[in-house]
Amino acid sequence: MDYFLQLFLSGTAKGSIYALISLGYTMVYGIVQLINFAHGEIYMIGGFTALILGGYLFTLGLPVPLVLVLSIFAAVVFSSAYGFTIERLAYRPLRNKPRLSALISAIGISMILQNFVLLMQTEKYLAFPSYLPELSFLEPVTEYINSTQVIILGTTSVIMILLTVLIKFTRIGKAMRATAQDTNMAQLVGINVNQVISVTFVIGSALAAIGGVLICSYMGQINYYIGFVAGIKAFVAAVLGGIGSIPGAVIGSFILGWTESLGTGYISSDYEDAFAFIILILILILKPAGVLGKNQNQKV
Amino acid sequence: MVFSIVAVIASAGFAQSGTIRIGVAGAHSGDLASYGLPSVKAAELVVADVNARGGINGKQIELVIEDDQCKPEVATNTASKIVSKDVSAVIGHICSGATKAALGIYKDSKVVTISPSATNPPLTQSGEYPNFFRTIAPDDAQAKLAVAFIKDKLKLKTLAVLHDKGDYGKGFAELCKQAAEASGIKVVLFEGVNPGAPDYSAIVNKIGKSKAAGVVWGGYHPEASKLVQQMRAKSIKIPFVSDDGVKDDTFISVAGKYAEGVYATGPKDTSTNPLAVKAVADHKAKYKEEPGAFFLNAYAATMAVVNAIEKAKSTQYEAIVKALQSEYVETPLGKISFDKRGDVIGFGFSVYQVQKGKYVELK
Numbered sequence: 001m002d003y004f005l006q007l008f009l010s011g012t013a014k015g016s017i018y019a020l021i022s023l024g025y026t027m028v029y030g031i032v033q034l035i036n037f038a039h040g041e042i043y044m045i046g047g048f049t050a051l052i053l054g055g056y057l058f059t060l061g062l063p064v065p066l067v068l069v070l071s072i073f074a075a076v077v078f079s080s081a082y083g084f085t086i087e088r089l090a091y092r093p094l095r096n097k098p099r100l101s102a103l104i105s106a107i108g109i110s111m112i113l114q115n116f117v118l119l120m121q122t123e124k125y126l127a128f129p130s131y132l133p134e135l136s137f138l139e140p141v142t143e144y145i146n147s148t149q150v151i152i153l154g155t156t157s158v159i160m161i162l163l164t165v166l167i168k169f170t171r172i173g174k175a176m177r178a179t180a181q182d183t184n185m186a187q188l189v190g191i192n193v194n195q196v197i198s199v200t201f202v203i204g205s206a207l208a209a210i211g212g213v214l215i216c217s218y219m220g221q222i223n224y225y226i227g228f229v230a231g232i233k234a235f236v237a238a239v240l241g242g243i244g245s246i247p248g249a250v251i252g253s254f255i256l257g258w259t260e261s262l263g264t265g266y267i268s269s270d271y272e273d274a275f276a277f278i279i280l281i282l283i284l285i286l287k288p289a290g291v292l293g294k295n296q297n298q299k300v
Numbered sequence: 301m302v303f304s305i306v307a308v309i310a311s312a313g314f315a316q317s318g319t320i321r322i323g324v325a326g327a328h329s330g331d332l333a334s335y336g337l338p339s340v341k342a343a344e345l346v347v348a349d350v351n352a353r354g355g356i357n358g359k360q361i362e363l364v365i366e367d368d369q370c371k372p373e374v375a376t377n378t379a380s381k382i383v384s385k386d387v388s389a390v391i392g393h394i395c396s397g398a399t400k401a402a403l404g405i406y407k408d409s410k411v412v413t414i415s416p417s418a419t420n421p422p423l424t425q426s427g428e429y430p431n432f433f434r435t436i437a438p439d440d441a442q443a444k445l446a447v448a449f450i451k452d453k454l455k456l457k458t459l460a461v462l463h464d465k466g467d468y469g470k471g472f473a474e475l476c477k478q479a480a481e482a483s484g485i486k487v488v489l490f491e492g493v494n495p496g497a498p499d500y501s502a503i504v505n506k507i508g509k510s511k512a513a514g515v516v517w518g519g520y521h522p523e524a525s526k527l528v529q530q531m532r533a534k535s536i537k538i539p540f541v542s543d544d545g546v547k548d549d550t551f552i553s554v555a556g557k558y559a560e561g562v563y564a565t566g567p568k569d570t571s572t573n574p575l576a577v578k579a580v581a582d583h584k585a586k587y588k589e590e591p592g593a594f595f596l597n598a599y600a601a602t603m604a605v606v607n608a609i610e611k612a613k614s615t616q617y618e619a620i621v622k623a624l625q626s627e628y629v630e631t632p633l634g635k636i637s638f639d640k641r642g643d644v645i646g647f648g649f650s651v652y653q654v655q656k657g658k659y660v661e662l663k
Contacts, residue, residue, distance in 0.1 A: 003509050010501035017498050115329075123333035125522050127554045143508075143534050149501075219498050220529050221522060221554045225331040229496040261502040269503045270465070270492045 006144055007265040008258065013149035015257025016156040017218070020211035021234035022241075022249040023159055024204035027167075030244030031180045031200045033099070034091060037106040039208055040231020041113035042082055044224060046075040046209030047216040048117060051128055058129070068131035075209040082113075083205025084198055092194070110227075117224035125223045128216040148218045155214060156250065159207060163246050172199060180244075233276075240280055242293020251291055255279060319362045320355075320615055322347070322605060323382035323411075325402065326394030330369035331496075332520070334550065336394040338591050339416050339598035340365055343391050345582050346602040356610050368393055372401035379405040387411060388615035389605045391598060396420030397467040403429045410617035412624070414605060416597035419544070420471050424641040431617070433624055433642040435601040435633060436594070439468070439543070442565045442649050443475035446541055449563070449651045450514060451483050453662075454539055460489035460512035462503065462519075462527070469519030472543045476516050488512050495523055504530045507538075514538050520545040524562075525555035532558050539563060547652055547659060548593050559654045567633070568650050569661045570596060576632035600631035600647075604638075 021043055028036045054071035062070075090109050094102040135147040167173040178186040179196045187193050215230070216222045233256065241252025256276055263275035283291060324343045326336030347361045355361060364385045368375040375398035382390060383405060389412040393399040399418035406413045407429055414433045415423075421438040423429060450456050459480055463473035470492060477487050489510040493503050504527070507515060515531070515538060517524050524546045531540070540562045547566030552559045570576045579599045583591040605620075607629040612619035628637045628646075636646040652659040 003505065006505040006508075007502055010499070010505055013501060014499045118329065118333070123329070123331075123337065125334075125525075125550055125554050127556055146533050215498055219526055220556070220558075221525060223331060223522065225496070226498075230498060264502040265506055265509075268491055269494070269506075272494050272497075 003265065004262075007261050009145045009149075010265075011258035011261030012153065012254065013145060013257070014261055015237075015254035016149070016153040017211075017215055017253075018230075018234050018237045018256055019156045019250045019253035020152060020159070020214065021208065021230050022238040022253050023156070023163060023246065024207035024211070025231075025234050026238040026241070026243055026246060026249035027163060027207070028200055028204040029238070030246070031176050032091075032197055033180075033244075034102050035106065035235070035243075036201075036204070037103070037231065038086055038090075038109040038113060039204065040227030040229075040234070041110050041117075042079050042086075042205045042227075043208040043212040043215075043230060044117065044222070044227035045082055045113065046079040046205075046212030047128065047222045047226070048121060048212075048224075049078040049209070050075040050213040051126065051216070051222055054129065054131060064131050065133070071131070072210060072213050075213050076206045079205040079209035079212070080202045083201040083208075087198060087201040092197075110231075114224055114228070121224065123224070125221050128220055128222045130217040130220065132214070132217050148214070152214050152218060155210065159210070160246060160250050163203075163207075166203075167246065172196070176200060236276060236280055240283055240290055242290025245290070245292040245294075248290055248292030255283075255291070319360050320609060321362050321364050321385060321387040322602070323364045323366065323385070323387040323390035323392065325366050325368055325375070325378050325382060325390055325392035326417075327370035327398075328365070328367035330371070331522075332370040332395060334548075335417060335593050336367075336370070338593055338595040339391060339394065339601075341583060341587060341591065342416070342579070342595050342598035343602045345579065345586065346599055346606065349582075350606050356606060357613060361606070368398045368402070370395035370398050372397045375399070375402040376405060378402060383409045383411060388609060389414065389620060391416065391601050391605065393418065394594070395466075395468060396423065396471065399423060399432075400467070403432055407431050412605070412608075412617060412620045414601040414624075416601045417594040420467055421475070424643050427641065429642070430621070433601075433604075433638050433644075435597045435604065435631075435636065435644050435647070436544075436567060437648050438643060439472045440475045440479075442543055443472055444479050445649050445651065446516065446543070446563075446565050447476055447479035447483060447485070449565075449662075450480070450516075450539075450541060451485060453651075454514060454541075456485065456513040456539070458486045458488045458511065458513045459516055460507050460510055460514070461487055461491075461516045462489070462507075463492050463517070464495040464519030464523055465492035466495065466519065468545060469517075469543075471518070472545075473516065473518030476518065480516075493523065493527075495519065498526075500527050500530050501534070503527075504534055504536065507531065508534060508536050512538065515540050517542040517546065519543075521548050521551035521554065525551055525558070528555055528562060529558045541565075544649070549590075549659070552654055552657055552659070559657070562654045563662075564652050564654075564659070565649050566652050566659070567597065568648055570633055573632055573634060575630060579632050596632040600633045600636060603631045604629050604636065 050071040053074045057067045090105045237253040241248030366378045368378040379402035396418040419439045463469040542564045544566040547564040608623035612623040633647045
């Protein structure tokens with residue numbers, strides 16, 4: 001039982017890592033119907049921004065909590081700028097073209113960003129300092145869960161709630177939903193669709209940046225390639241939960257985390273990915289739109 | 301027929317053009333680029349020296365540098381590209397999997413290949429690739445040393461053996477398992493983990509449950525640092541023993557305080573060898589940084605090739621092979637030559653431990 005609890009909490013921690021990335025993924029898909037393969041790279045760029053600025057501020061002798069806040073802020077601003085620009089340059093010109101064009105454009109952007117960071121920064125793995133506080137009340141239970149995991153879990157929950165509120169209850173959220181339902185009709189009733197989509201990308205990228213800072217703090221390292229693996233897993237989680245659904249992304253991530261963790265613990269980590277994809281296949285067979293996805297008729 | 305005549309004329313034309321071409325292949329981009337780029341720099345430094353003193357028997361050396369990203373499927377293309385440029389020898393490749401994929405092509409074209417870093421044992425021991433040499437000892441030498449160290453010095457009775465499912469990591473892990481079982485150590489856990497995953501806490505729980513007295517990791521440093529960090533975070537304080545994929549200063553800088561006490565096997569310390577001192581100084585002068593992984597091995601490999609061509613007075617395949625196996629050459633690794641299978645003579649492995657942020661050779 002004790003062992004099960006350990007594995008379950010490991011899975012929860014892992015799930016919240018996936019969720020942090022897949023929230024932004026699923027939000028962009030929900031509004032624009034575009035699988036933004038560059039999302040993982042935005043997350044990586046967020047991590048790098050925080051590393052560079054955080055290191056600089058730390059050497060200036062600023063207190064650690066201030067360094068953390070400022071570097072997260074910088075990461076969010078920087079990544080949002082990237083998200084905004086990518087949408088303008090690579091996706092907007094393709095909006096009325098076949099969907100495959102935008103998808104391929106997204107893959108291209110992902111490669112460009114990876115190689116950009118490889119060339120401008122380094123090919124090496126770099127140490128990522130953890131500016132996150134150690135929560136002392138967790139000391140007796142570090143065998144089960146540690147501070148960083150709790151912080152990631154908490155952040156994921158808060159972001160999920162805020163996003164849901166944003167989309168359900170605010171003016172811009174309403175505009176987002178309208179854009180998602182029918183872009184032309186939304187324009188006819190006076191919604192500035194371009195602006196709404198830009199905002200969507202900015203928020204999605206900001207989330208990726210927060211994820212980048214927290215997850216890199218957890219791993220203790222960063223490299224230009226981390227976005228790729230994380231992006232794939234987050235994508236699986238988003239599809240599992242029903243892509244486009246915000247609570248779905250979180251549930252999908254937890255299912256993925258638990259499956260991998262329990263599968264590793266009770267069977268073998270050799271088949272970790274196999275477990276993840278078996279679950280994905282099972283859910284897609286039983287519920288093709290994902291756990292919380294709505295069955296939509298394909299728009300013509 | 302016409303084509304082959306054209307090809308013969310073309311290659312004859314190359315041979316008379318007055319330069320000797322040497323290929324350099326390995327990961328120059330991708331996530332293992334830090335293992336491959338130092339070799340390029342090593343080859344460039346040696347070639348600059350040789351060319352400055354007049355080249356080999358009056359001929360200048362020209363490098364043909366190609367990237368394989370450590371991916372076997374890319375490596376075959378890389379090899380074909382290098383072969384098509386009429387090289388006399390190749391320094392590379394870097395990763396064992398990519399090397400294996402490329403070797404068939406070099407063998408068919410009769411090109412001598414010297415890897416500074418591919419440690420997978422069958423590459424030499426199978427006898428399949430008579431054109432293959434390496435300036436690093438094979439994994440089984442490393443695994444045998446690691447297990448002997450665990451048994452005699454650490455005196456552990458049980459082990460958990462983990463690997464990254466790659467040719468190199470899994471190869472090392474399996475050899476450790478065999479060696480451990482042969483010497484009476486019980487392997488209580490043997491598993492592969494996903495490289496690049498953000499979190500290894502589940503497998504760390506499993507290590508805790510297995511009650512292993514020590515962990516052996518077969519693989520590279522990015523995963524090793526996450527594993528050690530997450531083990532220590534869960535207060536699992538058992539010894540962590542790994543391979544030369546971890547014996548890299550990047551591991552210490554990334555794992556930070558968690559690296560303390562980690563054991564890794566790696567090539568014998570050559571830092572007092574005058575040639576090694578010169579090579580490192582040249583590197584610092586030219587590139588303004590410390591050399592990276594396998595730099596000296598690649599330096600030695602390039603020197604061995606240059607020496608073999610010089611002694612053989614020919615760029616013919618058979619002559620180079622004979623010279624490599626019969627001539628000793630002074631390199632940063634010491635005075636080396638190669639045995640009939642292609643393994644290096646005069647150079648081997650030691651066990652290192654991270655002490656106060658540095659790898660220290662244990663005697």
